[in-house]
Amino acid sequence: MDEKKMRLETSMIHNESDAHEQGSLTTPIYQTSTFSFPSAAVGEKRFAGEDDGYVYTRLGNPTVKALEERIATLEGGERGLAFASGMAAVSAVLISLTKAHDHILCSNGLYGCTFGLLKMLEEKYSITHDFSFMEDEEELRSRLTKNTACIFIETPINPTMKMVDLSMVARVAKEYEIPVVVDNTFCTPYLQRPLELGCDVVIHSATKYIGGHGDVIAGLAVGKQEFMNSVAMNAQKDIGGVLSPFDAWLLIRGLKTLHVRLDRHSTNAEVIATRLKQHAFIQNVYYPGMEDHPQKPIQEKQMKTGGGVLAFEINGSKSDAQFFMDQLKLIKIAVSLGDAETLIQHPASMTHAVVPEEERKKMGIRDTLIRLSVGLESVEDIWDDLTQALEKCK
Numbered sequence: 001m002d003e004k005k006m007r008l009e010t011s012m013i014h015n016e017s018d019a020h021e022q023g024s025l026t027t028p029i030y031q032t033s034t035f036s037f038p039s040a041a042v043g044e045k046r047f048a049g050e051d052d053g054y055v056y057t058r059l060g061n062p063t064v065k066a067l068e069e070r071i072a073t074l075e076g077g078e079r080g081l082a083f084a085s086g087m088a089a090v091s092a093v094l095i096s097l098t099k100a101h102d103h104i105l106c107s108n109g110l111y112g113c114t115f116g117l118l119k120m121l122e123e124k125y126s127i128t129h130d131f132s133f134m135e136d137e138e139e140l141r142s143r144l145t146k147n148t149a150c151i152f153i154e155t156p157i158n159p160t161m162k163m164v165d166l167s168m169v170a171r172v173a174k175e176y177e178i179p180v181v182v183d184n185t186f187c188t189p190y191l192q193r194p195l196e197l198g199c200d201v202v203i204h205s206a207t208k209y210i211g212g213h214g215d216v217i218a219g220l221a222v223g224k225q226e227f228m229n230s231v232a233m234n235a236q237k238d239i240g241g242v243l244s245p246f247d248a249w250l251l252i253r254g255l256k257t258l259h260v261r262l263d264r265h266s267t268n269a270e271v272i273a274t275r276l277k278q279h280a281f282i283q284n285v286y287y288p289g290m291e292d293h294p295q296k297p298i299q300e301k302q303m304k305t306g307g308g309v310l311a312f313e314i315n316g317s318k319s320d321a322q323f324f325m326d327q328l329k330l331i332k333i334a335v336s337l338g339d340a341e342t343l344i345q346h347p348a349s350m351t352h353a354v355v356p357e358e359e360r361k362k363m364g365i366r367d368t369l370i371r372l373s374v375g376l377e378s379v380e381d382i383w384d385d386l387t388q389a390l391e392k393c394k
């Protein structure tokens, strides 16, 4: 069947790269660091880039390539690259797009380590950054400078679940020829495809939904051939944060059930968000799929569902929030998201502790804010655990 005609769900399972020796149904794991050349002359050609054969796993590996082709197809991009972590993908892309004294405009809220990376780029290379909610086109234009090298967006924003209208930002950025990079970790291509909305590069922490089972750290990036070639040559080959063949294999396996898992994560999250909202001890619930989310039209326009992550504020103080978390039995206190297990964390003291308090306040990360990655358990068991813990907060 022509790959181009396959629906997204089918492309998660089948790919052109699936023609394996011996008819192996699943992608073989080429657990090798190097590849022997049939002759010295072929070796010379491979180094000169005149022969496509493999050389050394940091420069390319068939199992890793099978994953890279899959993610490129799913995101609708020309070339995908796999990395040792989401942060390796984020840093490779940002380093490729910037030079000293450039400027990066970011969504008002970022993964904590991305924030840390931006601080480092500023201290070492004077690459400045600032933040915008990107809600207003005129405000967005006013924030771009002649040195703006890229716009970096998370949507929904971790952990406040605010959204950025990707097609609006992409349209404005095109006028100024500024590339737009989207960290699509919370959505995956099943829920949101930024390249189709006019953005230029998509990044994933594949550690989350794509892996889906909490057993691998990995990153992915997808974009235009020419740009991704430069990322591969400079930031991947020479900096070296590549994915291992076995971890690539785990992600190919994860992708096959991604759509089924995300459907359940989303329906479970919707039920939990709706019920939490009605609970007396809960002040605010932030979930993109909720009818009264102030940016619901953006969700409907660019996301298939509201996803599996929500955040809420508990009545009381930071210590009340921590007391509540300590009462949970089924739900695990852990950072990360997108696993089969429901995970809960306290952003102000955990994932976003690196963000100075002043910045946290501006981003809306209060000390009573709690993030929940709703898992695949029975939604009634998740709810029972939350309610028994809330009862103890009386």
Ligand SMILES: *Cc1c(COP(=O)(O)O)cnc(C)c1O
Pocket: 085, 086, 087, 088, 090, 111, 113, 114, 154, 158, 183, 185, 186, 204, 205, 206, 207, 208, 217, 218, 219, 336
């Ligand atoms: C986890 C995460 C990252 C970092 O990914 P790692 O795989 O942990 O390096 C980046 N962005 C977002 C939105 C994340 O949730």
